[in-house]
Structure formats: structure tokens, C-alpha cells
Amino acid sequence: MPHNVHYTCAGRTDIGIIRSGNEDSFLVLPEQGVFIVADGMGGHAAGEVASEMAVQIVARGLNGVIGRDDQVATQMMRSAIIRANADIYQRTMNEPEKRGMGTTATAMIVNGNRYLIGQVGDSRAYLYRSGQLEQVTKDHSYVQEQVDAGNLTPEQARTHPYSNVITRCVGANSEVLPDIYMGTLQAQDVYLLASDGLTGMLEDHELLAILNTTDAPAAMVDNLVSEANRRGGLDNITVIIVRIDKLEEIV
Numbered sequence: 001m002p003h004n005v006h007y008t009c010a011g012r013t014d015i016g017i018i019r020s021g022n023e024d025s026f027l028v029l030p031e032q033g034v035f036i037v038a039d040g041m042g043g044h045a046a047g048e049v050a051s052e053m054a055v056q057i058v059a060r061g062l063n064g065v066i067g068r069d070d071q072v073a074t075q076m077m078r079s080a081i082i083r084a085n086a087d088i089y090q091r092t093m094n095e096p097e098k099r100g101m102g103t104t105a106t107a108m109i110v111n112g113n114r115y116l117i118g119q120v121g122d123s124r125a126y127l128y129r130s131g132q133l134e135q136v137t138k139d140h141s142y143v144q145e146q147v148d149a150g151n152l153t154p155e156q157a158r159t160h161p162y163s164n165v166i167t168r169c170v171g172a173n174s175e176v177l178p179d180i181y182m183g184t185l186q187a188q189d190v191y192l193l194a195s196d197g198l199t200g201m202l203e204d205h206e207l208l209a210i211l212n213t214t215d216a217p218a219a220m221v222d223n224l225v226s227e228a229n230r231r232g233g234l235d236n237i238t239v240i241i242v243r244i245d246k247l248e249e250i251v
Contacts, residue, residue, distance in 0.1 A: 003113035004248040005185060009035065010218035011240040014225045016197055017233030023047030024195050024238040025103075027055040033110040034062045035240050037123045039195040041169070042101025050088050050103040050171050057084035058107050058118075066111050073111055074180050077118040081105055081170060081178040085120075088171030102172035106137060106193050108240075113247050115191065117181040121169050123238075124199055125181070126207065128190040133208040136181050140168035158203070164196065189244040190217075194224070197235035201228040217241035 011028040015021070023040035025048065038054040040047030061080025065073050084105065092098045104121025117125050122139040138144060142165040143157035157163060170176055190211050199207075202224070210223045221239045228237045 002250045004250055005110060005113060005244065006246040006248075007110060007242055007244050008217050009240065009242045010216070010221045011035070011238075012221045012225055013236065013238040014197075014229065014233075016236050017229055019236055021048065022236045023051055024197065024236040025051035025055045026193075026238050026240055027059050028240060029059060032059070032063065033066050034059055034107070035110075035191075035193055035242060036105065036107040037193045037195055037238050037240055038103045038105050038170075039121065039123050039197070039236070039238065040101065040103040042098065046098045046101035047103070049091075049098065050101040053088050053091070054084045054103045054105045054170050057087055058105060062107070062109060065109050068111065070114060070116065070182055073109060073114075073116050074182070077107065077109065077116060077180060078178055081107070081118050081120060082176060085170045085176040086174075089174055092171065100172070102169035104166065104195070105170045105178075108191060108193060108242070110185070110242060110244075113185050115183055115185055119179045119181065120176055122164075122166050123193070123195045126192040126194075127183075128192065128208065128211040129186060129188075131212060133204055133211065135204070136183075138179065139166070140179075141166050158200075163200070185244050185247060187244055187247050190220075191242040191244075192224075193240040195236060195238040197233075197237035198224055198228050198239055200235060201231040201233070201237075217243050
């Protein structure tokens, strides 16, 4: 049965304390049900180009996704990220000073009573539901691979010198394979999309403490950014919050 979904959302990017430029980009398009975080790499004037290209190209590819079933929405998400990868990669081929640029991409669709997330890199999506925080996405990173292999604990991975080395990104190679996650929305769910400038500074229980409040999404976003900066703000910090206020069945 189709559903109407009512939600409140907010997003913000912050340069942090240490960096001289911001290579993160984000897009909040509530009328299209589309939310995207991208964390660029490749140095000044390349990382921000890659992340901005990614959010714009992915958003274009998801135009009209609302009302499509999971299978079609998945195909649209995959195609949008693959297109962003191809366009960014082509630009690195054409412009030598952009060689090596790339970006993470974590994109979420709110579609009726379903959510769908496309993921490349180590930006993350979390779901806060009924007092619990769950990391929905899995990092494409060296330390995550080491955790999966049993060589590192999650605690060791957080502080590992290679914790910022990612194994998959948008634009660095001619091809990329996005991971897709999907599920059913519930009223009062809070979804968090964030670059590692947030999650590298705050542990899950600290994220939970900020999300486990009655604050509006805009206040939650500000509190998360402030807390990451208070902890050192070692990287650019980008945060999107989507709170599901009400789900109504359409009879």
C-alpha cells in the first residue's frame, strides 16, 4: 500500500579547525526525497571539484525516483553513482592537475515508506530508532577490511594510522561498484549521513547521545558539528539529518 511520508531535515558542512579548505559537498532536496554527502580528495581545488560533481550528478540521476519500486530505485541509484564516477574520472584524464582526485558518496532516497542508500567510500549512514543507533553502511576502507579479517578490533581501527585510507571511491578508476542498502521507514526514525570528519571525531555512543533528544534536526546538526570541532575538528565535517515525523497509508 502506498504511503505519504512527512519528515524534517537539515544539513550543513563545516571546514573544521585544521583544514584550510573544504573538500566536502552535500545536497538536501526534500521535495525530491534525495540527500547526498560527498567527501572529496585530491588536494586543494580537486577534492572539492570531485565532491561537488558527485552530488550534482547523483542528484540528477535520481530525479523522478519517488514512486518507483525498490528494483527501479536501486538501478537509478547505481546508474547515478556510476555516471558520477565516469564523469569525474574523465575529467582527471583531461585535466592533469586533477589527476588522483576522487570522492566518497553516500546518497539516500526517502520514497514512500522505504529508504534506499547508495554507498562508495567511508562517509556513513546511520539509523537511530527506538533508542538504538545502527551504522547502516559499511566503510570501503583499509581498516574495515582488517576488522573484517579479524586483524583489528573496531577500537584499534578508529585510531589506526591508515584509518583514512579508502579502498573504493568515486572518480579514481574507470569503474566503481556502489553498495546498496534499503529498508522500511518507521515514524520517529532519525537518519544521519556524515563524512568522516564527524565519525572520526565522535564515537557511536557520542553520536547516540546527540540524536537521542527531542531537538529539531537543525539543532542536532549544529550540535554534532560543534562537538566534532570541540574534539579537534581535524577534517571537514558534513552532516545531514532526516527525521521521519509521520507515515500515513494512502487508502
